[in-house]
Amino acid sequence: MPSSRFFRPLFTLSLAAALVSGCAWADDVKEIRIAVPDISAGPTPSGAGITDVLRDQQSLEKEFAKDGIKVRWDFFKGAGPAINEALANGQEDFAYLGDLPAIVGKASGLDTRLLSATARDIKLYLAVQPGSGITSLEALKGKRVAIFRGTATQLSFASALASRGLKESDYKVINLDYNAANTALVAKQIDATWAGAGLIALKAKGLAELPLTTVDLGGAGSVQTVLLGRGAFVDAHPDLTARLLKAQQPAVAWLRDEAHKQAYVDLVSRLASYPAAILATDAADQSFARIFDPQLDSSFTGNLQHSVDLALQARLIRKGFQVSSWAQPQYLNAALQTAPDATQASR
Template sequence: MLTKYLPNRLMKIVSSLLQNYEISRIGIFALFFTCGLTLTLVISACSANNTGNSVATQTANQGVVVRIGYQKAATILSALKNRGNLGQTLTTAGASVTWAEFPAGPPMLEAMNAGSIDFGYTGESPPIFAQAGGTPLLYVAYDPWSPKAEAIIVPKASPIKTVADLKGKKVAFAKGSNTNYLVVKAVEAAGLKYSDIQPAHLTPADARAAFTAGNVDAWAIWDPYLAAVEHDTKVRKLTDATNLAPNRGYYLARQEFVKSHPDLLKTLLDEVSIVNKWATNNPEEVAKFLEPELGIPAAALEIAEKRRKYGVLPLTDEVITQQQNIADTFYKIKLVPKQIQVKDIVWNGNKS
């Protein structure tokens, strides 16, 4: 394959040397010279080809703006924004990036439905509601997170001792969130129906205020807000998500963006992977970084960081099946209006 880069005259010299080779200083010098020249020509040809590809990529991406939605509490995208490396990488590729902050996953995916963002990260429940509502999104990777990183809590002095005691009680959680699913599975495991509790659909900030004031009986919440209330207040866990919910996170992208710019999506996922490795190896640094962002003490954030897992992983059949179970559960209790198939919106481009 490499001989196509060599002129005919040079090929004749190489053939002659190989056919009439004698161990001599002249023969060795000539052979080395020829090999060196051959390698130089090949490297030059490959470099020219790579340069051409790079220029073509920059031209194709010229003027493209990658619009990312993020939540401050979603460590990786928040860190990716503040570290600034992604902007430099996209500039090299001919594109640029903008960021939009959201208080939770559902409004972020509403923005994706409106065509306002191209990429984001949420817990396991928001993409199910979004798919049922017709949002043109794709699952592009998942984050293992941890079932220990979400829980249903009550004040330490509460008479509520078990999940079964939540019958007739007011439980706060964000509608359509990962903790929404945790509540469903927890009450079912305790022998209750979802209709046996009084859901209070509140954002994390509003739920904490209601919980502290005693206006709700229990609160289902995820890290780092869970770690923060554990650090600041005397609370007791009724259960975490162990054996109830996988509590994964998902990287999601707008279908049209994936179709038009798969190279930029892969670049984005590569940069996310780099930040993931940094976060995995530096929980104390992550806590210090998030403290001013979230207004949560670093000591609490460090607890949250040490009990979670990071990753940018391709979706497996097992992961898709478990996500489908969540979708089926929400349909069964009429939280989503129609049955969906998660596998229909899974991107396979990151499998290698």
């Protein structure tokens, strides 16, 4: 086996060769299609996180305009399951996804490449009816809980339960999307729901109590999000893949700068139709420099591997896999070498 001092130059050369050879196919691409789950509560779409920043700054559009390549953003109310179907049908080239749908797709045989972390340790909340007296997951046993199945929220709930020695079968779980779950909670058709910062709006109106978050569980149930590439596209166009990762990094650096936190809150509020005060409340005690670190480091891939193993244990997937064989960090690593601020913002 070659020593590392010889292997690294060879690896760098092999990637460079792939990028050069990929240029032969670049002229065939007229459009790059990117799928995003739509979390918006209003008429304009929003994916929050890096996707909203990229769209606002037109980072990808500017990068590929010189070649006459359009960037198409497709937002899916059906979230992860709908995006996996679109990837399987060759209708999308890249996808920004939460951990569970990304894992489900891979475990089901969908040929994707794990290209970048996009967020880590996203906080989720338990919302219950006001005056219910429910303050813990244990006290919720046997109650009606709405979960958006097939999304990262489902895996988050399973992880939160496992941390307390509980399982989904201890509850009457109902599959509802986020807006429907909020409506059902207000109408007292369910006892609780588990979701993201949008639940703060219900609390602000006195329509729900939020007795528990993933922070209270020591991080159990926090969500990771990723950038995936469709395998056939990445293999055929390594140059475009590398350019997309490189073009993403200035937006990542901007997002990770704590001085931009309020500007980010205002941006997502405008796009997603969420009150800015609610988003600010959620973001107040969180480090954007840490949450939006793009690196596929051992901490991130280790958490993903734990999620794969948990998804298998909870029967959310039928077959496990090794995250190390899924990840292709070479594109991100090359991008970070030319945009170091993306990994060092606010440190």
